[in-house]
Amino acid sequence: xxxxxxxxxxxxxxxxxxxRNLAREDGAGLLLITHDLAVVAGMADRVAVMxxxxxxxxxxxxxxxxxQRHPYSQALLEASIHVPPPRRDAPVLGPVQxxxxxxxxxxxxxxxxxxxxxxxxxxxxxxxxxxxxxxxxESVGLVGESxxxxxxxxxxxxxxxxxxxxxxxxxxxxxxxxxxxxxQRLHRDVQVVFQDPYGSFDPRYRAGNxxxxxxxxxxxxxxxxxCIGRVAQALAEVGLKPEDAEKYPHEFSGGQRQRLAIARALxxxxxxxxxxxxxxxxDAPIRAQVLxxxxxxxxxxxxxxxxxxxxxxxVRAITDRVLVMRHGIIVEEGATAQVFETPRHEYTQALLxxxxxxxxxxxxxxxxxxx
Numbered sequence: 001x002x003x004x005x006x007x008x009x010x011x012x013x014x015x016x017x018x019x020r021n022l023a024r025e026d027g028a029g030l031l032l033i034t035h036d037l038a039v040v041a042g043m044a045d046r047v048a049v050m051x052x053x054x055x056x057x058x059x060x061x062x063x064x065x066x067x068q069r070h071p072y073s074q075a076l077l078e079a080s081i082h083v084p085p086p087r088r089d090a091p092v093l094g095p096v097q098x099x100x101x102x103x104x105x106x107x108x109x110x111x112x113x114x115x116x117x118x119x120x121x122x123x124x125x126x127x128x129x130x131x132x133x134x135x136x137x138e139s140v141g142l143v144g145e146s147x148x149x150x151x152x153x154x155x156x157x158x159x160x161x162x163x164x165x166x167x168x169x170x171x172x173x174x175x176x177x178x179x180x181x182x183x184q185r186l187h188r189d190v191q192v193v194f195q196d197p198y199g200s201f202d203p204r205y206r207a208g209n210x211x212x213x214x215x216x217x218x219x220x221x222x223x224x225x226x227c228i229g230r231v232a233q234a235l236a237e238v239g240l241k242p243e244d245a246e247k248y249p250h251e252f253s254g255g256q257r258q259r260l261a262i263a264r265a266l267x268x269x270x271x272x273x274x275x276x277x278x279x280x281x282x283d284a285p286i287r288a289q290v291l292x293x294x295x296x297x298x299x300x301x302x303x304x305x306x307x308x309x310x311x312x313x314x315v316r317a318i319t320d321r322v323l324v325m326r327h328g329i330i331v332e333e334g335a336t337a338q339v340f341e342t343p344r345h346e347y348t349q350a351l352l353x354x355x356x357x358x359x360x361x362x363x364x365x366x367x368x369x370x371x
Contacts, residue, residue, distance in 0.1 A: 001033045005280065008145040008310035013354040016043060035283035037080040038313075038356035041065055049073045065362055075285060080358050082288035083317045084295035098172055099133040100272045100304055101157055101190060106130050107165030108152050126152040128328040129166065134272060139298065139305040141315035141336060143351065144325035150308050153325070154274055157306070159186060184217045191270040195277035197261035201249040208245030211235065211264045218268075234263040237300075238293060255286035259293065266297070272304040280311055291318055312355040316340050324348045 003019070004012040020043065023030045032043055040047055041061065048058040049072065057070040068074045108127040126149045134140050142150050155161040157168055159175045167174045170186045178186065191214065194200045201210050211231045215222060222230070232242045238259040249257060258278060265273050275294070279287040295318060297303055309315050315322055315336070322339050324332040324347065332345040343349045 002035070004039065005034065005036065009312060009351055009355040010145055012356070036356070037077060037284065038358040038361060041358060041361045042356055049076065079284040079288040082291070084291050099135050100171060102133040102169040103131055103153070103157060103166065104169065105166035106153065106156055106163045106168060108156055108161060108163050125328045127156065127163070130328070130330055132323060132330070134304050134306055136271060136304055137298070137302045138321070139307060139319045141307045141309065141319035141322035142325060143309060143312060143315055143322060146310065148325045149328040150325055151276065154276060154306070154308050158190060158192060158274060159183070181219070184219065188214070188217045188268040189270050190272045190274065191265035191268060192274040192276065193258075193261045193265050193278050195280060197257040198249055200261065201257070203249055206245065207247050207249070207252070207260055210249070210260065211245070211267055214264060214268045230267050234267045237266060237297065238263045255282055255289060258282065258290055262293065262297070270303070272306065274306045274308065276308045277310070279314060280309065287314070294318060312340070312351065313357065324351065
């Protein structure tokens with residue numbers, strides 16, 4: 001039941017190979033429950049599509065991917081290969097327009113396990129002299145395997161952890177040297193959306209209170225009426241209704257909760273949003289809706305995104321530039337199309353080879369493929 005949805009692409013490929021080999025060696029059947037049609041295309045002999053408690057279509061793998069009979073099956077396939085509407089080119093950084101956030105040779109290490117009674121524990125570099133910058137309106141992807149340092153770097157950029165070397169600059173100012181109102185201004189300007197919105201919500205609070213949480217950063221600058229107005233506007237911008245403010249988190253679907261998390265990030269009207277695996281737990285139709293929403297919000301508000309993900313298909317669809325991270329080091333960086341089409345580093349090549357690409361699988365295995 002969704003055995004690989006939370007795994008990075010190389011680990012996922014290893015687990016799928018293990019499952020396939022074990023089933024073959026033991027002569028066992030395998031029932032794979034998943035919302036990832038790329039995994040289904042590469043693993044299954046037969047495909048059953050379920051909707052509202054009913055199997056609406058069941059056929060051989062090749063038959064299914066060569067032509068779906070049920071409209072819901074067709075919608076699933078279209079959502080799985082969906083790309084948000086084309087976005088404008090990445091903005092050109094001019095002399096007046098400085099980066100919103102910049103990392104300058106950032107280092108962050110942790111103490112590992114002791115090697116013996118009289119030997120001190122070694123330091124393990126989770127982030128090793130990483131530099132990057134994010135310009136207004138730009139969308140940057142950060143990809144790599146689990147444990148490569150992506151989340152540690154994101155926490156350092158958000159000011160949640162202090163780097164042990166290098167600097168993080170917010171609009172040219174070292175965030176390690178700011179405090180008080182300047183630190184609040186940073187947190188208003190840079191917001192975050194987490195992978196599991198339900199886990200980041202207090203279940204005792206109504207949606208309106210959850211969305212309004214970041215408004216404490218304004219320290220009395222907004223009246224109560226202005227706060228209510230901002231919450232209502234944020235809910236409307238993500239496709240929710242004003243009356244949804246009275247609901248509790250458990251009353252929303254998974255996709256709606258992620259919309260709620262995006263509304264909470266938007267309520268301060270930030271310039272940059274850090275998105276940490278925001279769609280990895282969503283099924284294909286809901287994922288497509290959220291990606292469209294993010295693209296629309298970026299176009300309307302000139303938002304910048306840092307998209308932290310192990311889903312290369314999503315990163316390719318929504319980013320202008322991509323950075324590939326391994327063992328705390330950026331091993332490759334460049335325009336998204338260039339990195340994906342002509343990767344230079346062998347690690348990037350291995351990531352792309354391990355990533356299940358539905359279009360590639362369809363082109364290789366089946367007679368026809370979707371446009």
